[in-house]
Amino acid sequence: MRRFFARPARKVLLDYGHRVVPRGGHMQRREFIKAIAGSAAAWPLAASAQQPTMPVIGFLGSLSASDFRVEALRAGLRDRGYVQGKNIAIEFRWAEGNYDRLPTLVADLVRLKVDVIVTHGTPGSLAAKQATTTIPIVLAAVADPLASGIVSSLARPGENVTGLTFFNPEIAAKRLELLKEALPGLTDVGILLNSANPANGPTLSQMSSVAQHLKLELHQFDARAPTEFEALSISRVPTPSAFQFLTICSPALTR
Numbered sequence: 001m002r003r004f005f006a007r008p009a010r011k012v013l014l015d016y017g018h019r020v021v022p023r024g025g026h027m028q029r030r031e032f033i034k035a036i037a038g039s040a041a042a043w044p045l046a047a048s049a050q051q052p053t054m055p056v057i058g059f060l061g062s063l064s065a066s067d068f069r070v071e072a073l074r075a076g077l078r079d080r081g082y083v084q085g086k087n088i089a090i091e092f093r094w095a096e097g098n099y100d101r102l103p104t105l106v107a108d109l110v111r112l113k114v115d116v117i118v119t120h121g122t123p124g125s126l127a128a129k130q131a132t133t134t135i136p137i138v139l140a141a142v143a144d145p146l147a148s149g150i151v152s153s154l155a156r157p158g159e160n161v162t163g164l165t166f167f168n169p170e171i172a173a174k175r176l177e178l179l180k181e182a183l184p185g186l187t188d189v190g191i192l193l194n195s196a197n198p199a200n201g202p203t204l205s206q207m208s209s210v211a212q213h214l215k216l217e218l219h220q221f222d223a224r225a226p227t228e229f230e231a232l233s234i235s236r237v238p239t240p241s242a243f244q245f246l247t248i249c250s251p252a253l254t255r
Contacts, residue, residue, distance in 0.1 A: 056089045058114030058135075060106050060124050064094050069120060069140070095124075099196050102127035110135060122148050122199035129161060139163025147202035168199065169206040175246055176207055180214045183244065188217050190245040195222045221245075 061067055070092070074084055082088040091114055093105035106127045109117055113135075119128050120140040128137045129150055142150060142165050151157030154165065180186055191207065193200050204220075211218050 054087065054089045056091055056112070056114045058106075058109035058112065058117045059090055059092045060102065060109060060117060060119035060128055061092065061094045062097065062099065062102070062119075062121050062124050064096050065092065067094075073118065099123040103131065106131040121197075122150070123197055125150050125161075125163075126198060129159075133160060135160065137161045137163075141166055143168035143199035144202045148198060169203045172203050172246070173206045173210040176210050176214065176216065179244055179246065180216060186216065186244060188219060188244075190219045190221055192221050192223060192245055192247040 057073075059070075059073065061069065073090070077084065077088060084090050091109060091112060093109060095101040095105060102123055106117065106119075106124075110132050116136045116138060117128050117132070118138045118140070119125055120142075122143050122145075125137075125139045125142050125145065126148060128139075137160055139145070139150070139161065140163060142148070142163060144167065145151045145157070145161075145163075145165050146154065147169070151161055176189065179189065189211070191204070193204070204218075208218060
């Protein structure tokens with residue numbers, strides 16, 4: 001995993017099982033939100049005419065409320081003294097595996113003027129970035145933010161975006177190499193993917209390059225959800241005995 005930091009968000013820590021150390025720098029704000037999914041973020045707290053407003057995190061989820069990230073978020077907040085409903089609020093929006101819903105859901109969070117938006121995966125990250133240039137956005141586990149156009153540089157992403165990448169294209173290509181090493185006679189590999197996920201483009205490109213070098217033929221099998229697995233046909237596989245499957249990670253397929 002590698003961190004990348006936008007200048008306005010350099011204090012953000014992100015932890016869905018991975019600890020990230022923030023870079024130095026001074027924020028020109030008096031108050032801060034200090035925990036997002038086991039992370040710390042520095043953003044101004046709004047104040048109403050009657051009393052201080054509880055800071056609000058907007059969580060944009062690709063799946064449903066049963067997503068493991070929900071408890072990771074709450075646990076990380078509790079570790080730093082923030083309890084949902086007591087001194088911090090969280091507005092959840094769920095796409096239920098339908099990525100087409102993400103722009104509408106994040107637009108609702110922007111309309112609510114949340115203090116920071118937390119999301120994960122390439123579809124949610126793209127939707128959040130396209131929705132606002134002013135609300136800080138924290139991204140978790142993005143496949144390739146550079147190739148997807150989410151950031152212009154890992155060292156200096158710019159604008160209002162910060163978070164983590166796990167270099168999925170490189171990892172997926174390495175998995176092909178390891179598979180061929182373990183099975184020297186392998187000739188065909190099935191790639192299970194969700195074609196609605198824009199992260200697939202860079203990943204497939206790198207896998208195809210490695211497959212050509214290894215003399216492997218890739219066969220794509222598209223599924224939008226686990227319920228579609230049984231409907232997949234492998235009748236076009238030329239040699240089933242020399243065939244293996246790999247999956248390109250997608251939130252909708254690994255829920």
